[in-house]
Amino acid sequence: MTNDRTTYRIDGFSCANCARTFEKNVQEIKGVEDAQVNFGASKITVQGAATVEDIEKAGAFEQLKVVNASGPAPESQSFLKKHRMVILSAILMFIGFALVIYYGGQNPMTTGFFLASVVTGGYRMFWTGLNNMTRLRFDMKTLMTVAIIGAALIGEWPEASVVVVLFAVSEALERYSMEKARTSIQSLMEIAPNTASLKTQDGIREVEVGDIQIGDTIVVKPGEKLPMDGVISYGHSSINQAAITGESLPVEVSGAEEVYAGTLNQNGYLEIEVTKNVEDTTIAKIIQLVEEAQEKRAPAQQFVDQFAKYYTPAIMVIAVMVAVVPPLLLGAEWMTYIYQGLAILVVGCPCALVISTPIAIVSAIGNAANRGVLIKGGVHLEKIGQSSLVAFDKTGTLTKGEPHVTDFEAASGRSRKEVLAIAAALESQSEHPIAQSVIKYAESEGIRYSDIDINRFKAVTGTGISGEIGQRFYEIRKPDGEPLSAQYQDDGKTAMIIIEDDQIIGHIAVMDELRESSRPAIEKLHNLGIQTTMLTGDNSNTARTIARTLGIDKIYAGLMPEDKLATIEDLKKEYTVAMVGDGINDAPALATANVGVAMGKGTDTALETADMALMGNSIHHLPFAIGLSRRTLNIIKANISFAIIIKVIALLLVIPGWLTLWIAILSDIGATLIVALNGLRLLRMKE
Incomplete structure (x- = not known):
């Protein structure tokens, strides 16, 4: 097996199911050993040999644009250009209905306009659906293709046209919702400048950040953002580190202090010795980890994926039974029940169900990242909200670590x-x-x-x-x-x-002076119904005094690092434990806890050690992260429940014969819209 792995950015995903189809198509390319799509980040990682042309060919059914992840993002198309065929399809459909009013439904000209609408708006879907059927892949586009072809065969051209247009609108809504959720992550990519003022023997010149080497000196003037990580070699200033830590208050920096790319130099002239290449800066690592986090699916998302895997074939079986069994066994009218079967195929599209979880996860992780809370995966986002006890290291966590x-x-x-x-x-x-x-x-x-x-x-x-x-x-x-x-x-x-x-x-x-944020954070955790404990190597008298000052419920004092590990193991027998530490001495305990939370301030150790990192080096964002997690889980559960209930209600309309293609597609597009908007609410959640 080769170790050649290349990551590409993708533009054009319309739905999560389409992303999976694309992933399977790439996996079948000759020379490709494996391919993994990250739908939330719009990326694909390919292991093996494949050209951009090969990958774009695999995504031709969605007209996907592919570029290497290390290069610039694909050029975004305008709304009109991106949706021009859907707009044309809708216009043809409305002309068709106007002709129905004027000529009647059986006029060849009317049928022609509806046919043109179906072909114009649905040709990509038909190509994908038919291709999937030949490979025995049953996804939403397969269902829609069968339903629309069936509607055309029984002469329901107006409804076939409406289904095509509304399904296209539903896909556009899904795409827009995911792009909106990704904006919070893409905004991180725009934080650090692409160029820097490099100090040389011949003076100062503007260069691309990719051309700067470790050890070079860059100049940052007041009001400019830092383009690279480094240490201050000359100057004094106030720096706003909100991009890294989520803290809006500036910090004073001077000689030999570490500073980070993407932060804002407010009022002083600085010369900075570069300590990291552009791809290794703290903000670059944060972006990378946030994007990777979306691949680590929460249990709720895994449930949806498994459910959808069996749900779609089941819908096809039910549709066939509804279309065939009543006419064969009960002598019912064939056309009526074939129509009902086609409506079941449409209502069975799992658009709302499939998007219910990823849009919430992406929104929550992006919101947290912009506030200085790095959550390294949907599974950790879910677990932190389930925590019933938070265990704190003392030095450098509850205290400033400056005795x-x-x-x-x-x-x-x-x-x-x-x-x-x-x-x-x-x-x-x-x-x-x-x-x-x-x-x-x-x-x-x-x-x-x-x-x-x-x-x-x-x-x-x-x-x-x-x-x-x-x-x-x-x-x-x-x-x-x-x-x-x-x-x-x-x-x-x-x-x-x-x-x-x-x-x-x-x-x-x-x-060691206590952090000002420690007591308010402990109080907020208690308000959330979470117990707190402190693990420290200090003696019990000192520990009790600090715990009493902060309001901590329980202490474990005089602990060696291995004792902290054993204590966490014991606590896990009774609680779901989140451990908060500095990410160095507490690494064993952090790894053992249900969720390990490292104190950050931009250190590599914090980024790599735990499941979460508090980049502001303060615990005051921890209650926000737990509240965000709980709200995310509630929204996911509400989305899944709503999507399933809508489907069940629509399917029950089959019994009295009230289900139509119109109702089916409107229920699907309505559910998709509500689920998407509900997930996007997480972008606006504040502390």
Whole structure:
């Protein structure tokens, strides 16, 4: 099997069933090993050898336009050009009805106009339907083809024409609805500029972003959007990062800080050293993941797909039985029941049912992405709304992850400067945030520690650090119930003790500031009926103080990373668990939870680790995501129920003989319109 995989953008999909037909056609191309259509993103990924011409030929029944995904999107056609044949078909139909009024229904001229309307508006559908029948594929176009040909054979030309025109209108509505839903995702693609101001030895020149290399320096003036990810090499400014994080408030940035493509430089001149190629920028990854998310179908969507698979053949069997059984067994009139059978074929078109789920999923994922919530698939969108408990990591999730030293005490008889120097020297070997806070504190006190040599340094995750200085052994670790440390912990601080050869020579207390958004987010989760818990490596006193401040229901303290994993496994026995963490130390727990939610701020780890990422690095969007999920599930259920009920009601009209082709097609187009508009409501949902 070859690993050659190419993704193409598609323009022209009119319905989800047509997309599946196109997928099967591409799979049958010589040299193609597999092909997967992403209807929500209007893409197809082909594994194997196939040219654009081959792929367009496979989509000729829909007149699909195909381009490589790495290139520009297919040129969009105007409304009139795209629907010109449907418009012409409708005009011919109205002329036909005008002639019916003037000449009567049996006039050859009248029949001619209706025939012209049927051929003009339905030739593509007929070609597809007949081709499907030869391959024993029974989809909506197969049903419509049989119904319209049957109507023509029994002389119901006006109704055949109406069915063609209204079915074409229904397809246009479905296409418009999906394009409207995709707009929220396509808007992401337009965020970052296509060109950048590159700084060179010869001055500044405008270049395509694809020509910029890692290490190049680009210039961004006030009011311009950043075209690439990078770090600031010169300048200071306020940057609006709403495109990445969903936060409208600007952040102050200056030297060596990381910035992202698509964000807006508000008021300062910046020079930025590029750190990623254009295809690897954070916004590019977000777009890619959002588009891929639409391929990961929610269970509700899988149900619809399976249902439609058996539904269409069943409708054909029912239609044949209605057309044949009463005349054969009961002596009923053939023409009456053949007409009823044809009407069943029309009412059986699963347009509304098929579109009921994807339009809601695409709308919801697109809305979330524009608010800085990256949901990596319909299945995760569904699960987050089913969560009954949210478990939070503490550091960097509920807190800012920027601890600072609040207290430092040297033991009686020991020099404060000496002990602090020892602590800073040991912590300088560690990358932990607490270590950095101790170093900053020592430096603020003017303590010199760089000339102290550390031997046999060792760090144990969740426990502490140790090393040798000269002939003595030192540790900085969690306390074992010392009174001073206990007081620090009661105040919500993280306490540590400094040990020299088994003797305590100092105490350190560190506090990490709580995020302003944490308490309001916890309250909103409780209002949604969701329980909350905190998993932390801190001691129980500190954990209780923080939990009491935030209103968290339950705590699990003193946990090592493997303990967090075990705790999540236990919680899953009773709850549907969403775990929120920083995506690095909490990776095992995130992977084990029913839904893993990573804190983001544009980091690659957050994008790749969990099922969801909060790009604003704040949990205040989490209740919105859960509410969006629940509303999406309700809309999907309502859409599916409505689509099925409409079909059942229409089919029941067969019993008294009231079902006509007109009623059948109007019920289908009405259901499609209502389902589409209902799904599009998710685009407007706000917090």
